Amino acid sequence: MNVIISSLEKKHFPVMLDEVVQTCVHINKDLFIIDCTFGGGGYSKALLKFPNIKIVALDRDKSAASRAKILEKDFPEKFTFYNEKFSNLDKVIKKENEPDIIIFDLGLSTLQLQDYSRGFSFKSNEKIDMQMGLSEISAEDVINTSDEKNLKLIIKILGEEQEAGKIAKNIIKARAIKKIDTVTELVRIIEASKKKNYNKRINVCTKTFQALRIFVNKETTELIEGLIKASQLIKFGGKIIVISFHSIEDKIVKYYFTNYSSNKSNPSRYMPTKSNQKNSFFEKYKNNFLTPEPEELIKNPASRSAKLREAVRTKQEFIYPKEFKEKFKKYIDIENDTL
Ligand SMILES: C[S@@+](CC[C@H](N)C(=O)[O-])C[C@H]1O[C@@H](n2cnc3c(N)ncnc32)[C@H](O)[C@@H]1O
Numbered sequence: 001m002n003v004i005i006s007s008l009e010k011k012h013f014p015v016m017l018d019e020v021v022q023t024c025v026h027i028n029k030d031l032f033i034i035d036c037t038f039g040g041g042g043y044s045k046a047l048l049k050f051p052n053i054k055i056v057a058l059d060r061d062k063s064a065a066s067r068a069k070i071l072e073k074d075f076p077e078k079f080t081f082y083n084e085k086f087s088n089l090d091k092v093i094k095k096e097n098e099p100d101i102i103i104f105d106l107g108l109s110t111l112q113l114q115d116y117s118r119g120f121s122f123k124s125n126e127k128i129d130m131q132m133g134l135s136e137i138s139a140e141d142v143i144n145t146s147d148e149k150n151l152k153l154i155i156k157i158l159g160e161e162q163e164a165g166k167i168a169k170n171i172i173k174a175r176a177i178k179k180i181d182t183v184t185e186l187v188r189i190i191e192a193s194k195k196k197n198y199n200k201r202i203n204v205c206t207k208t209f210q211a212l213r214i215f216v217n218k219e220t221t222e223l224i225e226g227l228i229k230a231s232q233l234i235k236f237g238g239k240i241i242v243i244s245f246h247s248i249e250d251k252i253v254k255y256y257f258t259n260y261s262s263n264k265s266n267p268s269r270y271m272p273t274k275s276n277q278k279n280s281f282f283e284k285y286k287n288n289f290l291t292p293e294p295e296e297l298i299k300n301p302a303s304r305s306a307k308l309r310e311a312v313r314t315k316q317e318f319i320y321p322k323e324f325k326e327k328f329k330k331y332i333d334i335e336n337d338t339l
Pocket residue numbers: 014015036037038039040041042043044058059060061064084085086087105106107108109110112132222223
């Protein structure tokens with residue numbers, strides 16, 4: 001088992017590692033950092049090399065715990081790990097212990113993708129599991145029990161798949177004959193359903209797999225809750241850093257950072273300032289983000305869709321951002337009501 005893990009570990013490239021380290025350590029003081037998505041531990045390992053940094057790391061995947069143990073042993077005073085979802089950030093970080101930086105590197109790690117027993121990769125011929133950890137259902141449950149309308153909705157909205165209707169119909173037809181057990185069976189159904197490959201650069205199964213993975217792990221609900229908890233816990237002047245990979249994640253992060261920032265100037269200098277009425281958790285945010293450098297794209301093509309955004313917390317007291325959840329209700333409802 002260890003042999004497998006270590007050979008996989010060699011292929012794990014933490015995305016935009018240099019950029020993450022630079023954005024953290026340019027602050028020349030003691031830092032308390034939360035790594036919400038420990039994964040292969042790339043960020044935590046690199047940051048622990050700095051003498052003035054303490055880290056609490058989280059990951060919902062219990063396989064991350066064994067990698068984290070090594071760091072806990074090497075840095076007993078500086079590093080702690082919790083097998084927990086970041087929507088529960090407030091359970092592990094107490095309000096009196098305010099972090100300077102909170103990092104979210106969203107989605108799957110290469111370690112999870114390359115472990116075919118997890119069923120995340122369409123190259124796998126194993127069970128269609130797709131649970132990151134601390135999940136309530138598997139993709140196999142979804143595929144074999146969800147009705148056609150809900151399946152279509154999941155694939156269309158969470159996968160942004162134009163041929164969701166056809167794929168859902170063919171899943172229902174196939175499972176009427178025999179339960180869909182393996183990734184290969186699901187791949188064949190999707191391939192047979194897709195008339196056109198609208199984007200030749202991506203596999204025809206990508207969007208359906210993305211949809212199932214997001215649904216099984218309630219990823220948009222997690223992200224929204226995680227961002228809200230992070231803004232509640234972080235120190236005034238502290239930073240939230242998010243690396244997103246697909247358009248739904250990116251939309252959510254961009255909206256949150258922009259709409260809860262002090263961006264909008266007063267419409268007229270003769271009008272009273274509105275700054276007291278606005279929920280401005282963050283300093284000015286003008287949709288600026290970083291993308292991987294060309295050298296990283298060559299080394300790790302999977303990083304091509306990464307966007308790194310960061311927002312700095314203002315001194316405004318936390319007011320629950322109800323309207324943020326309203327805005328993305330469509331996704332939250334699908335993840336929590338469908339089945
Ligand atoms: C892209 S990887 C992170 C890689 C990491 N930055 C590194 O340097 O190795 C994302 C990790 O986040 C974890 N994850 C995803 N959603 C999560 C959530 N809601 N709560 C906690 N961990 C989560 C996944 O299990 C996965 O291990």
